[in-house]
Amino acid sequence: MPQPNAANVKSIKIAIVGAGSVGVTTAYALLLDGLAADIVLIDIDKNRALGEVMDLSHAAHFAQARVRVGDYEDCADAAAVVITAGVNQKPGQTRLDLVKTNYRLFRDVVPRIAQHAPDTILVVATNPVDVLTHAAYHISGFPLERVIGSGTAMDTTRFRHELGKHFGVNPRNVHAIIVGEHGDSQLPVWSLATISGMRLRDYCKAASIEYNESALEACAKRTKEAAYEIIQRKGKTNYGVASVLVSILQPIVTNSDAIMTVSRVGTYGGIEDVALSMPCKLNRHGAYQDVPLLLSESEEAALRRSALSIKEVLTALEG
Structure with missing residues (x-):
């Protein structure tokens, strides 16, 4: 960058x-x-x-x-x-x-x-x-x-780390994201995850390795539970989130139009006025959602559930 x-x-x-x-x-x-x-x-x-x-x-x-x-x-x-x-x-x-x-x-x-x-x-x-x-x-x-x-930028980093370990490749070469809540209702976007420009199932076929759905779901589970695991052991998380915050600040300072999964207020899954994470373009003016994410039908439904879970908290807070 x-x-x-x-x-x-x-x-x-x-x-x-x-x-x-x-x-x-x-x-x-x-x-x-x-x-x-x-x-x-x-x-x-x-x-x-x-x-x-x-x-x-x-x-x-x-x-x-x-x-x-x-x-x-x-x-x-x-x-x-x-x-x-x-x-x-x-x-x-x-x-x-x-x-x-x-x-x-x-x-x-x-x-x-x-x-x-x-x-x-x-x-x-x-x-x-x-x-x-x-x-x-x-x-x-x-x-x-x-x-x-900061949203799911940290979760996306953890997710790529887990998938990189599973497939034996550098996490930087894994293109996969977590969207939705930075929390329990987050969702991995399996439909758009790629390695070497290939969807994961196609990559496994080309590399002659097994496409193991349960193993991949375990990667997503470890991603979601990572913060809880760290907090249980050391009482806090700080190094990973600090590095992610700097990575968010970099395109703001350098005006470099980097795309990251950060949280922003908007309408998601038909739920208005909530904040959750989707890929955004970051530059010196802030964060912009220029291109809608092409989610599968099941992922759209999961995104709506994530938005609803956040909306429920907002409603209770305002009440």
Whole structure:
């Protein structure tokens, strides 16, 4: 993916709201990537944020960027503001269990960002990300394209990793996506999954290997349960999601029109005003769904169920 030139880097600011594990790891990944000259870390616990910045500044010695503690006014002129603040998912807890606490937080945080950075792009990472992307859109008053949730970008990465292991190929050569909710109702788009330009069944035939549906379904199951497995063992996820957040920020900063599965408010499966993930084109103006995804009939039905599950939470929240 193209990198910004040195002249442009000098003007690029990215703010991160939330100095927890995901926020700090994202700041570190941004430092190493060289994507921004000014990285601002905002947190209610300024002392903790300062400690993180002091530590990050030692890594910044090897990068061309400044990392600093800031407040919401420091979001001004940021190319993007990443929201990672919120209560963490606990072992045994679903993402949707988090909604009420983190929704209240967003009602406080988002207006402050919008006040000081009315032209920025909001990138939401806090879970449940689809519900909170919807909240950020309505609270901020921003255009649809400028409120983006990390959505199933992480799930798509995990899915390609699982399929790559199964077929014995590099995950970068597996073209397969997860759409819908970043959560339990997510769906793998089997009808469009390819390796070497061939649908999986055709690839297996050409490679003289068995097309094992149950094994493939197990790949999808491991993808869906990956976060729960990690949280059960270490109490959080941070490295994978931080790398995905940087991959979302890259086309925004470089205006490179990359296509990623990110969450955006829209109408899905006939369900209006919900946020969930579909392939979107990302550039400096935000996220755009230029081309409809050609899903099979069963996948369309599954997408509708995913949209309905999110809509139910939104309805309960608004009630």
